[in-house]
Amino acid sequence: MRTLADSPIASVSQPPSSNVPIPSETNPTIAAALFAAWSGDPAVVVASPPGAGKTSLVVQLADQLNRRAGLSVAIAAQTRVQALDVTNRAARIGASVALLGTRDSHRPLDLEPRAHYLAGVADLRRWPGVVVATTARWLWVHEREYTAEVCVCDEAWQMTWADLGGLGPLSAQVVLVGDPGQIAPVVTGDSRRWEHLPAAPQRAAPEALLAAYPDSVTRLRLPCTWRLGPDTTALIQPAFYADLPFESARPPRHVELRGAALPEIGLELQSPLAGPGDACPAAAAANRVRDLLQGGAIVEGSERSRALEPRDLASSLRTWSRQAL
């Protein structure tokens, strides 16, 4: 029986992570996810809009389950960069966390000093804390070498159902956290023969899981985004997240260019006459970046905080690798 009285949520008092300023006790989704995993639900799916604190949820959840409930927790990230990021975030909130690498590999230079690094599975069984690795790495860990009680998958919409099947022996419970609106998993093989199946091996793991076991999966969602402002939310939510209503909870924040406030979304029209390879969109993008770097500043609330720096900017999020499709 589930009783909320046992739930550890009331006493959670961890400092919030650096870029999502939301402590877990005020976030009911973390509490619900913790409660579900704590009480033994075999599968929990947490759908999240962009910037709603996915990684924060993963880290909090793993730490609480490990430290307070004494469960062994494995975190499966989808890329090495994500695995490193999750480890660092977990170490920053004081979790006992280790990153699992390949045998004879070296500790990454930008790993937090508080986090441990396990090169190979030799010490894995003796490690009491949370273990982070990529899904691909977990697929190489035999169940004789290590099993966890809960496996938390970060960015689970980038995993295939086949990957999740492969993680089956690793743990009895899974928690899948991810963003349903983003790029589908890249599958390199021919998947036509399974296309008609609702739970096909090439589909995103949470979708296939919900299709295969609609009744036994606990579904949760994160209700608001801390990254996107109201305009972007109004643009994106109906288009990409029809099943996942969310709203913006971002504090007022805008970019000021030479003293004038920029709207949240700007549009620049170009006419590239020479097709997709035309240089004019790239030139316009580069020009815009320079413009923002020269005169741009971030304004939080009503006071100017600092000038835009190169590390605040990203550009040309347009292209793709064609063979990946």
Add this chain to the structure above:
Amino acid sequence: MEQASAVTARLADVPGVLIGTANQAQGLEREAVVVIHPLAGYREAPSFATDPGRLCVALSRHRAHVTVICDVGTEAVLQHALADAPNDTALGIQRHVLAGLLRTADDGLYLTQGGVAVSPMVACQAGVCRPQLPTRDQSKLTSRPRPTRVATRGELPHQRQPAQGAICMAVRALEFPQSPAGDSPPIASSPSAWQDTRWLGQQSGYTTSRDLLAGAWVSPEARRTVSRLYAAACADLAQATVGGLPPHSADWERWFAALRTTARQLSPSQAGAHVVRRALHHGQRLEGPDAPWSHHVRRGFAALLAASLPEPVPGLIGEDLVVFRRHDDAWLAQDATEDGAVQARPNVAIQDVQVGPPDPERFPPNAPARWPTSKLRPHPLNPRGALTAADVAELCASIVAHAAQGGILQPLLVTPDGTVVAGHRRLAAARQAGLQDVPVVVCALSPIDQLTAQLTENLQRADLSPVQEARAYCHLLDAGATQASIARAVCVPASRVRERLALLDLDSRVQDMVHSGDLPLRVALQLVPLRDQTHQLRLARHAVRRRLTVAQVRNLIETALHLPPAQDAPRPADDERDDEEPPGPSVTRQAALDALRAEPDRPITYGQLADLATRECCACGLSSAPAICEECPNLHLLRAVLQCA
């Protein structure tokens, strides 16, 4: 990746800025982001560019501000694609987001004309106004005084009065000077009208290749590119002139007829290389010398076409019509004086050339002479391009083998000044083999005749098919040669002779498939170990129909060779099947799966099945086949799972 690398190159001095693809940016966030719309530059909507996930990632990485760089044409592209596929979810999402972007960013973006709101794209199409063409000098753009359009949507609650800098950049990037022709036709945007104009570009562009080939003034890749660029320029013009008109109205017909005539007149197939040089000249002038070659050609053609219409469209020329004509006349005059005979009569000179066997009068039969190799030099426009070492080495071996007969049997075709017209490989091989002199036929040919001869030689030569080659080897074997002696005589590796001869072991119908090119040679060779010819034929047909790879066929055959015969294993409905002649599809997939399900106490994990299925069942891609073929290893697989579990 090209856009990402183009931006990287332009921002090399600020390494801190994250530049990458949507895939790379997934999971990251930044204060401000500059996004290039996935469909920018596209005139069609390919599925990989309309994937909603990428757009979603690109539009959700920013905390404070995002600038989206869009193409003025994207709206029409999506409209048209949706007319073709109205139920496509991805296209619907793209269109919804684009409309949202246009609306959110600035509602002043939509101009009004006669009380009807039209988007600038439609306005541009009708030639009423033109968008800012790609500007190379971006500093001019930023220093230009900004119009005082105030964003009314997209404001944050606490910014009641955004200052001047908050103006949407769309206004800045798009300035609409009124064209001198005030009496513009009424505007309507109809996707089907756009569709009707598409064939124009295709028609006029893609017919050029044969005639351009005769000109042979650039590499084959460049010829194809010119055809495509001409087609693109024609399509640009078609969209801009008739794109907005109601289809088959009087105006539409008039514009369309004028366009068709002009496009045919100016097509490189009619006007030849001359018009391409002319377009290049204008393109360089209008786009600036730093722009890529393709920009020059497309822009130059668009300008030429726009200026040559009965009613010229100055908006598409990019400069005043009078100025353009003055430049054009100057170029034509200069071109005529530079190179008299050919250039002054471009149409005649190019059209005289025919692709085909050279006329006997043009190539008078001269007696072969022997010239020293040092006196010969390769033709600068050899259509084969650079010779590979492997090509030359094979021929060199052949020359050494026939040294007694003089090395080279067929004379080279050269001009009196020693330029090789035909026989570059032979010359290179002779030099490598150390021959002092080679047989030549000297012919005084005009430059165009030289190129024609070269092309003819390369076009007319058809290699033997593998089966023809095998039959030729077989005849030699019958005459008493050995495989090794054949390999030495024709200077090919012995393994090749052996492989080709192995083809003759295949069923004759399989050989026909190889000969016609339906069945790849390497796949056919995999079939040789199957001695049973009906089996070979069946697998060959299967391989052709399913386009199997070599590895898939090998898998299929190895399993078929090593597994015990299917009759050994018990299976439902075995008895009556055995009586049938020939054995057709026997056990349905459903039956096999039912058999699996009937034994719930045998744990068969998903992983096992998926693993086995990817290894075995993908070999013939049985997803659409209703039944499992008798030779399919999948049947054995399912039995094996049943028995060992």
